[in-house]
Amino acid sequence: MRQRARYLVLVDLALIFLSVLGSFMIRYEALWHIGPYVRLNAYFFLTVLLVRPVIYYVFGLYRCWWRYASVKELIIIVQAVTVGSMVIVALVAGFLAPVRFGARVFSRSILLLEWMLNILAVGSSRMLLRLLQTRTGTRESRAGSALATRRTLIMGAGDAGALMLREMQSNPKLGYLPIGLLDDDPGKRHASIYGVRVLGTRDDIPRLVKQHGIDVVIIAMPTAPGSAVRQVRAICASCGVTAKTIPGLFELIGGSVDIAQIREVQIEDLLRREPVRTDLEAVNRSLTGAVVLVTGAGGSIGSELCRQILARQPKQLLLLGHGENSIYNIQSALLPRAGKTTLTPLIVDVRDAERLSRLLLRHRPQVIFHAAAHKHVPLMESNPEEAITTNVIGTRNLLEAADLAGAERLVMISSDKAVNPVNVMGASKHLAELEVQAAARRTGRHFAVVRFGNVLGSRGSVVPVFERQIAAGGPVTVTHPEMTRYFMTIPEAVQLVLQASVLGEGGEVFVLDMGEQIRIVDLARDLIQLSGLEPEEEIEIVYTGVRPGEKLYEELFGQGEERVPTEHAKVLCAKSDQTMSDEHLSMRVAASLAAARQENMDVLWEALRDGIPSFRPASELPVPTLPTRSSQREEGAAGPAPAVRPSTQPQA
Numbered sequence: 001m002r003q004r005a006r007y008l009v010l011v012d013l014a015l016i017f018l019s020v021l022g023s024f025m026i027r028y029e030a031l032w033h034i035g036p037y038v039r040l041n042a043y044f045f046l047t048v049l050l051v052r053p054v055i056y057y058v059f060g061l062y063r064c065w066w067r068y069a070s071v072k073e074l075i076i077i078v079q080a081v082t083v084g085s086m087v088i089v090a091l092v093a094g095f096l097a098p099v100r101f102g103a104r105v106f107s108r109s110i111l112l113l114e115w116m117l118n119i120l121a122v123g124s125s126r127m128l129l130r131l132l133q134t135r136t137g138t139r140e141s142r143a144g145s146a147l148a149t150r151r152t153l154i155m156g157a158g159d160a161g162a163l164m165l166r167e168m169q170s171n172p173k174l175g176y177l178p179i180g181l182l183d184d185d186p187g188k189r190h191a192s193i194y195g196v197r198v199l200g201t202r203d204d205i206p207r208l209v210k211q212h213g214i215d216v217v218i219i220a221m222p223t224a225p226g227s228a229v230r231q232v233r234a235i236c237a238s239c240g241v242t243a244k245t246i247p248g249l250f251e252l253i254g255g256s257v258d259i260a261q262i263r264e265v266q267i268e269d270l271l272r273r274e275p276v277r278t279d280l281e282a283v284n285r286s287l288t289g290a291v292v293l294v295t296g297a298g299g300s301i302g303s304e305l306c307r308q309i310l311a312r313q314p315k316q317l318l319l320l321g322h323g324e325n326s327i328y329n330i331q332s333a334l335l336p337r338a339g340k341t342t343l344t345p346l347i348v349d350v351r352d353a354e355r356l357s358r359l360l361l362r363h364r365p366q367v368i369f370h371a372a373a374h375k376h377v378p379l380m381e382s383n384p385e386e387a388i389t390t391n392v393i394g395t396r397n398l399l400e401a402a403d404l405a406g407a408e409r410l411v412m413i414s415s416d417k418a419v420n421p422v423n424v425m426g427a428s429k430h431l432a433e434l435e436v437q438a439a440a441r442r443t444g445r446h447f448a449v450v451r452f453g454n455v456l457g458s459r460g461s462v463v464p465v466f467e468r469q470i471a472a473g474g475p476v477t478v479t480h481p482e483m484t485r486y487f488m489t490i491p492e493a494v495q496l497v498l499q500a501s502v503l504g505e506g507g508e509v510f511v512l513d514m515g516e517q518i519r520i521v522d523l524a525r526d527l528i529q530l531s532g533l534e535p536e537e538e539i540e541i542v543y544t545g546v547r548p549g550e551k552l553y554e555e556l557f558g559q560g561e562e563r564v565p566t567e568h569a570k571v572l573c574a575k576s577d578q579t580m581s582d583e584h585l586s587m588r589v590a591a592s593l594a595a596a597r598q599e600n601m602d603v604l605w606e607a608l609r610d611g612i613p614s615f616r617p618a619s620e621l622p623v624p625t626l627p628t629r630s631s632q633r634e635e636g637a638a639g640p641a642p643a644v645r646p647s648t649q650p651q652a
Helices: 002-027 035-039 042-058 071-092 108-148 157-169 200-214 226-240 267-271 278-288 302-309 324-337 355-362 378-382 384-405 423-443 462-471 489-499 520-532 582-598 602-611 629-634
Strands: 150-155 176-182 196-198 214-219 242-245 289-293 316-321 343-346 366-371 409-415 446-452 454-456 476-478 487-488 509-512 541-543 559-566 572-575
Touching: 002 035, 002 042, 002 108, 002 541, 035 042, 071 278, 150 157, 150 366, 157 176, 176 200, 196 200, 196 302, 200 226, 214 226, 226 242, 226 316, 226 602, 267 520, 278 454, 278 489, 289 302, 289 355, 289 602, 302 316, 302 324, 302 366, 302 489, 302 572, 324 343, 355 602, 366 384, 378 384, 378 423, 384 409, 384 423, 384 582, 409 423, 409 541, 423 446, 446 489, 454 489, 462 520, 462 541, 476 520, 487 489, 489 509, 489 572, 520 541, 520 572, 582 602
Parallel strands: 150 176, 150 214, 176 196, 214 242, 289 316, 289 366, 316 343, 366 409, 409 446, 446 509, 454 487, 476 541
Antiparallel strands: 509 572, 559 572
């Protein structure tokens, strides 16, 4: 036992004795004549002195770091004292009957008084210890308090804000000096948390910045929607003060708020939605202790799936991918927190049906998440064979292998581009959806599809492209001013994918509620401003025209699909009466594959039309015209109008 704990045991023994003594003094109103009661009930004093320290040790009261004690530790103290009283009653009544010792039976109220006094004594001693340790720590850190030069306002007086405040006060060397809290809840106005007052709402930021010389405003609102973060950031920008934030709720899944998570406001913060309730219990039941396979495990969605699945403690997590570097990277990232979960890397191409079947028969996964796919629209337009063989044939191979291996559930990650497709990539994902539905009907297993739009920050997506262009000084290339897309953060999308995996009976196409579509040019302007620059003044925006296979907007539901609500508010089901027989589907897939291998686009279009009635190649659609510079000015565009010219740079 550590030396500090030994001293604490000695203090407890003294307090325990005084508590028992005090209970007799109160009960019998004997202040100076307590001696006879002590002698007659010595066995009771001895029992309490022996039992209570042992119970306190079992409950960890000598291992706690009381400087950081909270309500949780107070509850543990009450539990320890209560269990100790129960043990004492059992011993005294059952084994140390007073008659055996010739002692007088004392009043039962002694037990209640002794219990109450012990809670008071142990709780007070720990709180006093916390006070002493906190004061000592404060004196020791005063030498570094000069570093706390950033005068700080904390936006959000909830749990996250309180944690930020407490950490700043405990560690002045972090450089944050909390001046006050802000909260839009009028009930918190003038309240005090850890000695720091709530000074107002977000509308008071300009006044407080000027009045107190504020350097930084920290947005501690992990559950707030992006509109709230956007507004606070805009207010901070208007008065020339830095705005920082902590990650949103989905990014904090599996962790807790920590001051190390304070960072600059990112595009994900401006676009995040209000958090939704997720049935974590059902997800945990499905994954805990199971063998889980993730294909495309090294990709953006696949790697986040692996992280969130690992938090559910599966028995084994199979990391399947074609690229050895990406699989090595995700395995290395997961190993430190794998715990009892076995991580098994599998380097295999989903187009290799024989090897895929051997691996699944060997490991027998119970739950499969299929994220392996080609997703880049322009690349797949010029490489149609790759799109068909990977997205369609690869999915079919996995479904057949999953059936042979006895997998209970399979979820395929699809795309909004599969809805009324106009490009090869979208058509290939549409056929893959049909393959999953056909396999679910054929096998009766829980095979399903989850369909959603773009994810922020995924490899090759628009945000990293814009960030590279901004870092290079511009221009930022946008295909068309009216181009819109659905966006969702990667953790948010994966959380809802896990939720969808435990819904339905098989064969469903689940559609994630993506909110409203966002104009790509607005996204570009936000990123430029987050970089501390002014769009169209310091960073030029250039419109380059719609690329092959692109639509101006995406859809989440296709022709003939009905929106059906599920038990989860943010997960819908696309119900369609249109079905295709296995034979017809196989014929259409074979015809599409043959045409793709010939790289005969006219034949491929016909094959895809035959297999997908809603398919219409983008080459046959009207080409959206770009607005002229003069028309943009007439529409009220602020500042110089974006240029309209071809570009060889990556674009969105």
